[in-house]
Amino acid sequence: MPAEALTPPRPAxxxxxxxxxKHFRMRRAVVKAVDxxxxxxxxxxxxxxxxxxxxxxxxxxxxxxRLLDPTSGRLTFDGVDLLRASRAExxxxxxxxQIVFQDPFxxxxxxxxxxxxxxxxxxxxxxxxxxxxxxxxxxxLERVGLGARDLHKYAHQFSGxxxxxxxxxxxxxxxxxxxxxxEAVSALDVSVQAQVLNLLKRLQAELGLSYLFIAHDLxxxxxxxxxxxxxxxxxxxxxxxxxxxxxxxxxxxxxxxVGAVRHLPVPEQT
Amino acid sequence: MxxxxxxxxxxxxxxxxxxxxxxxxxxxxxxxxxxxxxxxxVFVLAAVLAPWLAPHxxxxxxxxxxxxxxxxxxPLGTDDLGRDVLSRTIHGARTSLxxxxxxxxxxxxxxxxxxxxxxxxxxxxxxxxxxxxxAVQAIPGIVLxxxxxxxxxxxxxxxxxxxxxxxxxxxxxxxxxxxLRIRQERYVEAARAxxxxxxxxxxxxxxxxxxxxxxxxxxxxxxxxxxxxxxxxFLGIGAPPPTPSWGAMLxxxxxxxxxxxxxxxxxxxxxxxxxxxxxxxxDALRDHLDPRLQRPVARAARRxxxxxxxxxxxxxxxxxxxxxxxxxxxxxxxxxx
Amino acid sequence: xxxxxxxxxxxxxxxMVLVTVFVFVVMRLVPGDAVSLQLQETGVSAExxxxxxxxxxxxxxxxxxxxxxxxGAVQGDLGTSFYGGEPVAELFLDRVPVTLQLGLLAIVIxxxxxxxxxxxxxxxxxxVLDAAVRVFAVAFLSVPNFVVGLLVLTFLALWxxxxxxxxxxxxxxxxxxWLQQIAIPxxxxxxxxxxxIARMTRSSMLESLGSDYIRTVHAxxxxxxxxxxxxxLRNSTIAVLTLLGLELATVLGGTVIxxxxxxxxxxxxxxxxxxxxxxxPVVVACTIFYAGLFVVTIIIIDLLYALxxxxxxxxxxxx
Numbered sequence: 001m002p003a004e005a006l007t008p009p010r011p012a013x014x015x016x017x018x019x020x021x022k023h024f025r026m027r028r029a030v031v032k033a034v035d036x037x038x039x040x041x042x043x044x045x046x047x048x049x050x051x052x053x054x055x056x057x058x059x060x061x062x063x064x065x066r067l068l069d070p071t072s073g074r075l076t077f078d079g080v081d082l083l084r085a086s087r088a089e090x091x092x093x094x095x096x097x098q099i100v101f102q103d104p105f106x107x108x109x110x111x112x113x114x115x116x117x118x119x120x121x122x123x124x125x126x127x128x129x130x131x132x133x134x135x136x137x138x139x140x141l142e143r144v145g146l147g148a149r150d151l152h153k154y155a156h157q158f159s160g161x162x163x164x165x166x167x168x169x170x171x172x173x174x175x176x177x178x179x180x181x182x183e184a185v186s187a188l189d190v191s192v193q194a195q196v197l198n199l200l201k202r203l204q205a206e207l208g209l210s211y212l213f214i215a216h217d218l219x220x221x222x223x224x225x226x227x228x229x230x231x232x233x234x235x236x237x238x239x240x241x242x243x244x245x246x247x248x249x250x251x252x253x254x255x256x257x258v259g260a261v262r263h264l265p266v267p268e269q270t
Numbered sequence: 271m272x273x274x275x276x277x278x279x280x281x282x283x284x285x286x287x288x289x290x291x292x293x294x295x296x297x298x299x300x301x302x303x304x305x306x307x308x309x310x311x312v313f314v315l316a317a318v319l320a321p322w323l324a325p326h327x328x329x330x331x332x333x334x335x336x337x338x339x340x341x342x343x344x345p346l347g348t349d350d351l352g353r354d355v356l357s358r359t360i361h362g363a364r365t366s367l368x369x370x371x372x373x374x375x376x377x378x379x380x381x382x383x384x385x386x387x388x389x390x391x392x393x394x395x396x397x398x399x400x401x402x403x404x405a406v407q408a409i410p411g412i413v414l415x416x417x418x419x420x421x422x423x424x425x426x427x428x429x430x431x432x433x434x435x436x437x438x439x440x441x442x443x444x445x446x447x448x449x450l451r452i453r454q455e456r457y458v459e460a461a462r463a464x465x466x467x468x469x470x471x472x473x474x475x476x477x478x479x480x481x482x483x484x485x486x487x488x489x490x491x492x493x494x495x496x497x498x499x500x501x502x503x504f505l506g507i508g509a510p511p512p513t514p515s516w517g518a519m520l521x522x523x524x525x526x527x528x529x530x531x532x533x534x535x536x537x538x539x540x541x542x543x544x545x546x547x548x549x550x551x552x553d554a555l556r557d558h559l560d561p562r563l564q565r566p567v568a569r570a571a572r573r574x575x576x577x578x579x580x581x582x583x584x585x586x587x588x589x590x591x592x593x594x595x596x597x598x599x600x601x602x603x604x605x606x607x
Numbered sequence: 608x609x610x611x612x613x614x615x616x617x618x619x620x621x622x623m624v625l626v627t628v629f630v631f632v633v634m635r636l637v638p639g640d641a642v643s644l645q646l647q648e649t650g651v652s653a654e655x656x657x658x659x660x661x662x663x664x665x666x667x668x669x670x671x672x673x674x675x676x677x678x679g680a681v682q683g684d685l686g687t688s689f690y691g692g693e694p695v696a697e698l699f700l701d702r703v704p705v706t707l708q709l710g711l712l713a714i715v716i717x718x719x720x721x722x723x724x725x726x727x728x729x730x731x732x733x734x735v736l737d738a739a740v741r742v743f744a745v746a747f748l749s750v751p752n753f754v755v756g757l758l759v760l761t762f763l764a765l766w767x768x769x770x771x772x773x774x775x776x777x778x779x780x781x782x783x784x785w786l787q788q789i790a791i792p793x794x795x796x797x798x799x800x801x802x803x804i805a806r807m808t809r810s811s812m813l814e815s816l817g818s819d820y821i822r823t824v825h826a827x828x829x830x831x832x833x834x835x836x837x838x839x840l841r842n843s844t845i846a847v848l849t850l851l852g853l854e855l856a857t858v859l860g861g862t863v864i865x866x867x868x869x870x871x872x873x874x875x876x877x878x879x880x881x882x883x884x885x886x887x888p889v890v891v892a893c894t895i896f897y898a899g900l901f902v903v904t905i906i907i908i909d910l911l912y913a914l915x916x917x918x919x920x921x922x923x924x925x926x
Contacts, residue, residue: 067459067462094465101456107459110283124464167460405625405629406629410857410897413860417882421633480903500754504753538754542754550745
């Protein structure tokens, strides 16, 4: 584990999921959306989760943040058992784990100004108010490449890439340790994707963030992640270092994934 | 990071300025809606200023001037009790508006609250509330109105109560539908992920996003309330005589149609015009606020196809793609700094 | 499909029970009971009032009254009128055909004209013709149907010194007199429906015209009018049918005033008279009957939907 090598005095990982199971009961059948997934995200690192739509990736994201309750399994965040934590504890922990969604417009309230959208986590956790909140929001906006002149705009006045930056700024507001990126760049054009990915990388370096990075695009996941987990039908079928996995896929499903993207260029860091 | 924000002062927006901007946009996009708005303003002014506008007391009976033709003293003639038709008509607007505002206001707040709670919490609460609403809605409006009005007895207050019972389910239905839609939205999930409380989510995320359909319905309902009020007083179970009310004037005047048609023509025309204005406004609001027909989309679509008529149901994603292509560059440029 | 139909029926019955409960609960809100309200002006002695209460079961608690009424209703006994003492069911059945004739005629006329105008407006979208149809549709929606009736009546009286017959005769007894009598109410009831249907036809046709489906048909090279009529119209049918069903409720509601105005002895007049006379058994039965009619209509629409679109049968519909 590279994380241990880097930070020997603090071996405990930031986030751990153990044997996570989530079943949805439909009218007649039971859908096993997530079927025994285990994950470990070390501090300051990125774990990638790749798989096609319907493989259960997004369900894992929601389970990790307790937006959904798992059928069984164990979740630990910084040593705290998430499933046994009280409501107040979970609420407090939400400061430290955030999410960035796929559809940048869908994840921003169309009736809210940027100042209120990005400031909402600050308001919810009573971290700043009035002038201090505005200043903090401007700081966050500048961090993601926007600025004070965007404060009073609405989401629809932005392009997709800009809107996703707002979503990232909102996720950063409470100074979290973990950000779950659920297909965070999938809805964007390729050139914009690269910019947002690089922004995420820069933020990680600056702020020491950990990411759970979810995408269906193996190239993107490989570019972002220290460890890549391949998900198929609710299970992790293969995991390992991105490049190694890419060079020598073992599981047949990984092989098809790799085969599908091999001819595409890897985004380059600028 | 203590940079001052030079643009902020110049760029400060107040809700008032926002509203003014929205109004300008609406008037420009919906000329018919603007006409309706003007008519409604006139209607409201007439109702509010009735005591000063009306030449006579609406209840005063000029015994020597019964069923008199329009004249200088009585611009629209008099009715069978010698009352001034113009004054009664102007004061009738007051009754209509009063009942309309009270009923629409109360049922909008009540129905929306019920619908939001029902839709957001779902399960048993939802089932029970919605079946009760179904039951109330299953009874045709006028029958339910008759039923309640006769049990409570005729008065302005009871008319409002009866109408509120009839109308609340409509607001409930639309608010519940909107809540079910909004509850699924990513931004609600994002707010939950942030740790926002349920009241906060309802107040800041769910409610603001249903303003458009709720107020559009409100405008249409207002028109319906005006009709219902006049129908009730036409049947003699609305506001009790001698309250000046358009519906009552119609039913009193119908007996003297051949001798004095003016008694019913003016209230009939004004009643229809008032209803027409609110219907027209509702229509214009619907066109203006329907997300599928929003102007950025239409504009983008026009750019996309060059010229000509964009299909009504153009996918917003397509329109956004067009806009995105245009704006993406400068966002990218700014990031690279 | 049969399972779905049964579920819808069960839902309908449930709603009807709720309607009945609602009606009885509201009746209970009356300060004092029906008999004392009804008799307070006529000066009947307390003993007589007591006897009357017993006769109509009003001395029972509300739930017992409700149960007794439901038990009777199942066997076709809707109670007896406070006044004539006739069975309510009989009073009712005498009048139902009159109202149905009136309502159905109004709906058929409204539907034919409405669909016609709606198609014209949709096909000529954005032109003066379209604007005219839209404005007129809103205008017709805005004139309450009793005002339409009143105005027509006024003009006919003023200019032709003509007024409809005062005594009602059925279509089989006096076809000409019948037509004269119901022509204006049918017109008054039909115009509102016409306007609503024209608007619905227009918007749902435009929606189909804008959909990918129609665009594909266009791309395949079908001629404009074929596209319009074959596909858009078929796709609009469901919406228009739904509206027609709901329009039935509006029209039946409208009959209350118009039957009164034009002296037509239908159920609308019956309920209005009963309301004025505080003839509670009749009011209760009429209210519940109207609700029943509406619920049946909704269920029929649901089943039609399900026939057209199989997905509805398995998923959630209109609940």
